[in-house]
Amino acid sequence: MKRTIPFYIKYNFIRFINRFFTRKSSALLIWLSVFIGSLAGATSAFFDHGIIWVGEWRTELVASYSETSIPLWLIAMPISSIMVGIAFYITHRFAPEAGGSGIPEIEGAMEGMRPVRWKRVLPVKFIGGLLTLGGGMALGREGPSVQLGANIGRMISDVFKVNKEDSQALLAAGATAGLAAAFNAPLAGIMFVIEEMRSQFKYSLTSTKSVFVSAVMATMVMRSLSSQDAVVEVTRYAHPDLMSLWLYLVLGFCFGVVGIFFNKMILSTLDIYLQIHKGRRWRFVSIGLFLGAVFGALTVVQPDIAFGGLELIPRIEGGQYLAGGLFIIFIFRVLTTLLSFSSGAPGGVFAPTLAIGTVFGMLFGVGAHTLFPEIVTEPGTFAIAGMGGLFAATVRAPITGILLVIEMTSNYEMILPLIVTCLGATMVAQTLGGRPIYTQLLERTMMLSMRQKREEKTRKTMNRLSDREQE
Structure with a gap:
């Protein structure tokens, strides 16, 4: 059985x-x-x-x-x-x-x-x-x-x-x-x-x-x-005055506007480069040769507007520059970042963005200290908050920006101003219709890829028709 x-x-x-x-x-x-x-x-x-x-x-x-x-x-x-x-x-x-x-x-x-x-x-x-x-x-x-x-x-x-x-x-x-x-x-x-x-x-x-x-x-x-130390060695600040938190919110609002324009400038510069090289290798390499010469000279003449910018952050936060110098560095660092990142060179934009945010934050902090000296005793705190502000506005990842700045600088006491600044930047950027830079870059890449495929298909079709006519 x-x-x-x-x-x-x-x-x-x-x-x-x-x-x-x-x-x-x-x-x-x-x-x-x-x-x-x-x-x-x-x-x-x-x-x-x-x-x-x-x-x-x-x-x-x-x-x-x-x-x-x-x-x-x-x-x-x-x-x-x-x-x-x-x-x-x-x-x-x-x-x-x-x-x-x-x-x-x-x-x-x-x-x-x-x-x-x-x-x-x-x-x-x-x-x-x-x-x-x-x-x-x-x-x-x-x-x-x-x-x-x-x-x-x-x-x-x-x-x-x-x-x-x-x-x-x-x-x-x-x-x-x-x-x-x-x-x-x-x-x-x-x-x-x-x-x-x-x-x-x-x-x-x-x-x-x-x-x-x-x-x-x-x-x-x-x-x-490597090392267990923080990537950026800056001052360790105590908790800022609670009465000054509204200034960090205003700073975040400013970054929301700046971030939208910064993203638009990146995309516009990408389009300009594309119009110049049109995907041709010799033109693309020529751009690299030219940019290399320009930045090679800048590393000797004015290194503050060359390189990634992380080495600049401690000097900015430490108050080594006057307001006029900060404004000039801000303008030229935006320009050099756009020229470098949009060119297609292998390299990231996180560090340059953090540096630009630090410069802008320090400018804001100097102004706030002048207007409200009784509640703003350390302008450098706004430089630290600015590191995360521009990142949050451009990448639209505020929590990442907050954690990144805290871990990079070991400024754990700055968490509340960072939250206020990054959330303010994100709110304004979202309200004004701004979109994350990496999302826009991915969409642009896919659009260009589809265009290239269509052009390739059209070219092959035209070649077949030309061959038939010759026959």
Whole structure:
């Protein structure tokens, strides 16, 4: 007589097997996140050390001509021009998606709209970023770190052949690790993915844990290879006077307006560059050669308006500049940031934005101290609040901005003014119809990609018709 297994036994057995493999898959994802965070942290640390080494090498090479009659800025021009020109060439030739910050590319990849060609992007972004940032362009290292981390996440996904959903989680984990390591700010890295990439990130307990684990590992590895100190060394302020909080709200409102115009200027400058090079490689590289020469000269003549700007923040906050000098630095830093970021050079806009916000905040603080000396005793507090204000207005990620500034400067007592400033900036930007800069950049990239495909299709059609007519 044939015996049959009772239904409830089969049901419980299948349920046990499903749970086992589900847990196994979740555990594997967490362990892969540990690996990705460690790799991204090490890559970010080496990238940071590489930028310093390239910058010092360039400075020493320029300084070796100090005893000659040739001006040093004239010596710096061809050196930086060649460095930046090479970065532009390898970007356009091998991985155009490595241009800019790379964050819109990652958001597009998380939505399944953009491919992640990590075999090309990893070397191009790393080398190109070293050359542009080491050459003195007004770019930050956080964009490359985020894109490098995300591509490491996709590389691990491909190696271990994880499914599509888990691959998306590891991509987000890599991006988180990149930002956390770049700024020594694990909480800001986690919040950036949750807040900025909220429409692309598929929330689940496992994916969220992956993001947390990768941020922690990246920060630990970065600190072991670099330093545990805050990225920006500034004054540690006490709680500002409660009666002065309304001034931080006004500062936030100002940033809301400035942020909208700043985003529009970025998009307009992108269009101007596109009209100049029209996608042709020799024109694109020529722009890089020209910009490299300009920024090479600026690194000698006026370094305050070159480089990423993080090294400028302590001097601004420390009160080393008068109001007139702050205004001039503000105007020219906006100009150099637009010229650098919109050109398509490998580099981010976080650091330049933080620097610009610091300058504007310090200007506001000097004015507030003059008008209300009884409640504003430290103008530098407005500089700290300004770091997060412009970031919140342009990226529209206020919580990320608050955490980023607190972790970067270790100014935990400034949390209330930062909240007021960042929320005020976000409210005004949203009320006036402003949109997040990375969302606009992604839409622009997709629109240009579709236009190129249509033009390519039209060209092929015209060629076929021409061939038929000849026949």
